Amino acid sequence: MTTEQLADLSRVLYSPTTLALYLAAAFVYLYALTTTVGRREDRVRGRRAQAVGAALAVAGIGTHIAHEVVRGLAQSRFPLGNMFEVTSLMALVGVVVGWTYLTFIRKRGELNGFVLLGGALVLASALLMYAEPGPLMPILDTWWRHFHVSLLVGAMGIFAAGFVFNGLYLLRDTGERAVARQREHGMHGSTVGAAYVGDLEAGSEDGSVASDGGLTDRTTDALDPTGDDDGRDHDAEYRTALRAGVSPVRLAIGTAIGTSLVAWVFVYSADTVAAGLGRFVTINLVMVAAALLARWFVPFLPSTATLDGLAHRTIAFAFLMWTVGTIAGAMWAEQSWGRFWGWDPKETGAFLTWVAYAGYLHARATSGMKGRRAAWIGVGAFIVLMGTYLIANYVIVGLHSYAGL
Amino acid sequence: MSERERHGPAGTLPPVRRPDSAPPPEANPTIRRPPRGSGSPGPLRFVLDSIAMGWRWLVRMKTALLLLGVLALQTAIATIVPQEPNVRSTVEAWRAGEEGPGAPVARVLDAIGAFDVYGSAMFLALLLLLFLSLTACLIPRIRAWVRLVRRSRPPLVRSVGRHDLVASFATDRTPDEVHEAARSSLTERRWRVRTADGADGAPPQVAAEKGLWSREGGSLLFHLSFYVLLAAIVFGQLITFEGQVGVVEGDRGFTDTEVSYWTYRPGRWFGPEQHAGWQLNLDAFEVEWIRDPTAPGAGQPTTFRSDVTIVGADGEVSQAVIEGNRPHTVDGFKIHQLDWGYAPRIVVEVDGDVVYDDFITTIALDRAGFRGAVKAPAADPDVGLDVFLYPFAPDGEPGDPPTLTGAPWDDDPVLIVSQYRGDLQLGATQQSIVELDTSALELEGGAFVRPGQTVTIGDVTVSFPELRRWVGFQVSSRPQIPWLLFGSALLVAGLIPALYAYRRRLWVLATPDGPRTVVRVAGRAFQRPERFEEEHSRIVAALAATTGGTPVTSPGVTDPDGDTSAPAPAGSTSEVMTR
Numbered sequence: 001m002t003t004e005q006l007a008d009l010s011r012v013l014y015s016p017t018t019l020a021l022y023l024a025a026a027f028v029y030l031y032a033l034t035t036t037v038g039r040r041e042d043r044v045r046g047r048r049a050q051a052v053g054a055a056l057a058v059a060g061i062g063t064h065i066a067h068e069v070v071r072g073l074a075q076s077r078f079p080l081g082n083m084f085e086v087t088s089l090m091a092l093v094g095v096v097v098g099w100t101y102l103t104f105i106r107k108r109g110e111l112n113g114f115v116l117l118g119g120a121l122v123l124a125s126a127l128l129m130y131a132e133p134g135p136l137m138p139i140l141d142t143w144w145r146h147f148h149v150s151l152l153v154g155a156m157g158i159f160a161a162g163f164v165f166n167g168l169y170l171l172r173d174t175g176e177r178a179v180a181r182q183r184e185h186g187m188h189g190s191t192v193g194a195a196y197v198g199d200l201e202a203g204s205e206d207g208s209v210a211s212d213g214g215l216t217d218r219t220t221d222a223l224d225p226t227g228d229d230d231g232r233d234h235d236a237e238y239r240t241a242l243r244a245g246v247s248p249v250r251l252a253i254g255t256a257i258g259t260s261l262v263a264w265v266f267v268y269s270a271d272t273v274a275a276g277l278g279r280f281v282t283i284n285l286v287m288v289a290a291a292l293l294a295r296w297f298v299p300f301l302p303s304t305a306t307l308d309g310l311a312h313r314t315i316a317f318a319f320l321m322w323t324v325g326t327i328a329g330a331m332w333a334e335q336s337w338g339r340f341w342g343w344d345p346k347e348t349g350a351f352l353t354w355v356a357y358a359g360y361l362h363a364r365a366t367s368g369m370k371g372r373r374a375a376w377i378g379v380g381a382f383i384v385l386m387g388t389y390l391i392a393n394y395v396i397v398g399l400h401s402y403a404g405l
Numbered sequence: 406m407s408e409r410e411r412h413g414p415a416g417t418l419p420p421v422r423r424p425d426s427a428p429p430p431e432a433n434p435t436i437r438r439p440p441r442g443s444g445s446p447g448p449l450r451f452v453l454d455s456i457a458m459g460w461r462w463l464v465r466m467k468t469a470l471l472l473l474g475v476l477a478l479q480t481a482i483a484t485i486v487p488q489e490p491n492v493r494s495t496v497e498a499w500r501a502g503e504e505g506p507g508a509p510v511a512r513v514l515d516a517i518g519a520f521d522v523y524g525s526a527m528f529l530a531l532l533l534l535l536f537l538s539l540t541a542c543l544i545p546r547i548r549a550w551v552r553l554v555r556r557s558r559p560p561l562v563r564s565v566g567r568h569d570l571v572a573s574f575a576t577d578r579t580p581d582e583v584h585e586a587a588r589s590s591l592t593e594r595r596w597r598v599r600t601a602d603g604a605d606g607a608p609p610q611v612a613a614e615k616g617l618w619s620r621e622g623g624s625l626l627f628h629l630s631f632y633v634l635l636a637a638i639v640f641g642q643l644i645t646f647e648g649q650v651g652v653v654e655g656d657r658g659f660t661d662t663e664v665s666y667w668t669y670r671p672g673r674w675f676g677p678e679q680h681a682g683w684q685l686n687l688d689a690f691e692v693e694w695i696r697d698p699t700a701p702g703a704g705q706p707t708t709f710r711s712d713v714t715i716v717g718a719d720g721e722v723s724q725a726v727i728e729g730n731r732p733h734t735v736d737g738f739k740i741h742q743l744d745w746g747y748a749p750r751i752v753v754e755v756d757g758d759v760v761y762d763d764f765i766t767t768i769a770l771d772r773a774g775f776r777g778a779v780k781a782p783a784a785d786p787d788v789g790l791d792v793f794l795y796p797f798a799p800d801g802e803p804g805d806p807p808t809l810t811g812a813p814w815d816d817d818p819v820l821i822v823s824q825y826r827g828d829l830q831l832g833a834t835q836q837s838i839v840e841l842d843t844s845a846l847e848l849e850g851g852a853f854v855r856p857g858q859t860v861t862i863g864d865v866t867v868s869f870p871e872l873r874r875w876v877g878f879q880v881s882s883r884p885q886i887p888w889l890l891f892g893s894a895l896l897v898a899g900l901i902p903a904l905y906a907y908r909r910r911l912w913v914l915a916t917p918d919g920p921r922t923v924v925r926v927a928g929r930a931f932q933r934p935e936r937f938e939e940e941h942s943r944i945v946a947a948l949a950a951t952t953g954g955t956p957v958t959s960p961g962v963t964d965p966d967g968d969t970s971a972p973a974p975a976g977s978t979s980e981v982m983t984r
């Protein structure tokens with residue numbers, strides 16, 4: 001095959017193939033999530049749906065990896081040289097790690113829908129930065145750089161998964177709080193509620209006794225009154241109440257504000273204001289749509305403790321990768337530019353992100369900050385991550401300039 | 406697990422959150438002692454009290470979080486606002502209002518030190534506070550940790566009812582045999598084990614603990630590594646040296662002495678006597694591009710390579726290749742190839758006298774050729790040439806000037822020379838290597854010059870006999886690097902257990918129940934409960950296997966302490982207790 005054919009093939013593998021597979025897998029998994037609350041036969045169907053989702057996800061991961069390989073062949077280099085390639089790999093790592101972690105380690109496959117949806121969004125956003133395959137500046141083509149960039153990009157993907165879990169945690173928690181407030185006001189009577197303490201006990205890892213979801217879920221399971229028609233009606237009522245607890249208007253506005261904190265870069269960097277605004281509005285609409293979709297799934301989410309634990313574990317892992325990756329970057333800079341740290345925009349951004357996530361880890365380890373506040377800091381840290389990534393690439397280009405921008 | 410999960414209680418809305426019945430373990434014990442004052446009121450007492458208050462403020466984790474937040478804010482400013490040490494020209498443009506948000510805003514930014522965040526007093530103060538807070542936090546933590554490591558014994562329990570994770574099985578072994586088996590199996594798994602025979606009021610049991618050194622110890626190591634890094638950075642600033650110099654191909658080389666650098670940046674403790682006096686000659690500089698305009702990445706460079714000859718301080722001659730990612734080290738100085746440009750040789754004659762004959766260094770402009778300058782004070786009045794070099798400028802139509810392509814390869818070079826007379830103001834104003842200060846110069850005329858040509862502009866003759874290249878080398882000495890690496894290694898080595906180790910306790914209680922023995926294994930994890938759940942069931946399964954345990958069938962096992970909240974043990978898998 002000629003280089004051009006390889007380039008075309010890599011593009012087709014990326015979009016529409018991988019994109020469609022991720023989206024399909026996301027929706028099948030999301031369907032499977034809705035079956036986890038309900039009758040036994042629903043759960044059987046849910047299990048089948050999860051198998052289908054897994055097949056689609058694996059196929060998507062396969063075509064995504066194939067895309068990376070073909071692109072690498074088309075340009076005879078490691079595909080980590082420009083923002084498109086970096087973002088694409090970020091999506092791949094996020095999906096592979098998130099999916100593997102949820103499916104095999106935490107055994108919570110039903111949550112994969114959100115990971116795949118997030119992966120699809122990152123994948124689509126990379127198309128905004130699409131660049132044809134091409135060679136790399138010789139100074140960039142070293143083993144050190146690949147090591148450094150791979151670690152940071154991998155960490156970005158995993159931070160993205162952690163952001164998804166933090167977002168879901170906040171949604172679920174908001175819903176539960178609203179329901180609890182209502183209950184306090186005596187609008188609904190509680191009869192057997194006491195049996196479900198565990199489900200609401202937002203314990204976090206360090207401290208509270210009925211802490212992580214893995215434990216509490218079982219408690220409630222032992223007392224699961226599935227099959228009881230009366231219970232199902234109440235179930236539905238509870239679910240509606242949970243969903244209603246999250247104001248869609250506030251969620252949409254909040255998401256738009258958060259997204260705008262990052263997406264303004266596209267207005268700034270586009271060739272024409274109209275094109276920039278187009279991108280800005282598109283990104284905002286997509287993010288708001290994703291947030292509202294997530295809101296619809298609030299009643300089917302696992303306990304807040306589980307979501308909090310998932311967010312913490314993913315972010316802790318990514319923090320470690322980020323730390324090692326940044327150190328590797330400093331070592332490469334010493335090799336390449338003769339200074340290990342120069343507060344170049346990207347270095348500053350990497351440091352800022354590191355500090356922001358250290359803030360999250362500290363908040364989560366502090367008793368007065370656990371829970372919502374820590375989760376908000378985690379969301380803020382992700383905004384910092386994406387903001388510095390885009391600013392350092394589009395607004396202030398330092399020594400770390402990529403080709404093909 | 407997902408299978409059995411329940412998401413919302415049926416038939417009711419859930420109750421409000423309850424406070425935890427068990428206080429969480431103090432992972433970060435704070436020490437609150439009354440300040441040791443003299444007892445009498447007075448200024449001394451006031452000072453002591455203030456210090457004690459300040460210390461207590463510093464010890465709080467929220468303070469650390471706040472300080473980290475301020476650090477993040479300052480870094481954010483440094484990301485958005487150009488930084489003077491990095492991009493001086495951009496900062497000047499901001500100050501002048503040509504770029505950025507305008508001159509008034511720039512004045513405010515300047516006042517708060519936003520153009521040099523990392524050199525500002527505010528940043529230093531923050532750094533100091535951070536390290537004070539860190540110290541304030543670490544001293545009690547280290548003390549507590551040492552105490553823990555030296556003295557900690559797993560606590561005994563009266564009843565298993567209060568613990569999260571309980572699994573039970575029945576066996577025909579005696580309780581003592583079970584305890585012995587548990588002890589040896591846990592010791593083998595490197596748990597800290599304590600056995601109790603019932604003499605101290607608690608029922609006979611094996612209590613065990615693990616992970617208490619590593620998590621907290623890792624966290625301490627991680628935070629302590631900041632001191633190593635800080636020390637390396639501060640001392641590094643003092644003992645480092647960095648200089649830059651341009652060397653023309655095949656021309657006279659460069660000797661490592663204080664005066665021969667173009668820019669010279671020594672640390673305060675770096676003395677000129679530390680220059681060893683080695684020499685560097687640039688034999689050849691090779692540069693190549695993707696010249697095919699249709700190829701992907703067209704115009705992009707593919708090779709930068711300097712072949713150098715080095716004469717060491719001891720007179721030893723060696724050859725070396727220096728490339729982008731391959732610096733060369735001579736006598737402890739690292740030489741990096743950072744920059745390059747064309748170096749045309751220019752000869753200037755006035756009235757038949759040669760007033761200038763040398764290679765000039767030109768630097769690349771953004772896609773528009775290279776720029777350099779000739780300054781010839783030997784003429785009277787001074788001669789200055791403003792030189793633009795276009796490396797690939799083929800001839801245009803007859804009568805037209807050459808076509809100036811932006812291509813950087815020297816297939817068809819041309820110089821555009823503008824000739825000035827007057828006062829160069831050498832020594833009077835800040836001079837740039839590549840630009841003239843034209844404020845006291847008069848433009849006399851200009852011309853295109855091809856290699857080998859000689860042109861006359863006014864009464865000045867300019868020739869361009871040959872084109873070479875020059876390379877900008879950076880020479881640096883950074884003895885702090887091994888210490889930085891050491892600090893980074895400590896940081897990572899501490900971070901891994903700080904994030905991954907988890908502290909957990911386990912109790913094995915075997916009690917006679919009729920002819921058999923009922924064994925209960927209770928466990929509690931302070932972190933990572935999902936991980937512990939697996940570990941717990943593995944330990945239970947192993948213990949059941951070595952003691953021939955079978956699942957308990959009758960649900961009516963009574964708790965020795967009459968704790969009725971204990972649920973019916975069910976099989977050898979772990980089970981959560983409702984409280």
Ligand code: HEM
Pocket residue numbers: 354355358361362365366432433466469470472473535536538539540542624628903904
């Ligand atoms: C102002 C200085 C600092 C103080 C006083 C401080 C204090 C602490 C304390 C008390 C803990 C233990 C939390 C616990 O397990 O209960 C901790 C954990 C931690 N700190 Fe710091 N810290 C400081 C700065 C930093 C910085 C600059 C970073 C890195 C960016 C950092 C990263 C971490 C990490 C990763 C943990 C582990 C969190 C966990 O256990 O999940 N700290 N810090």
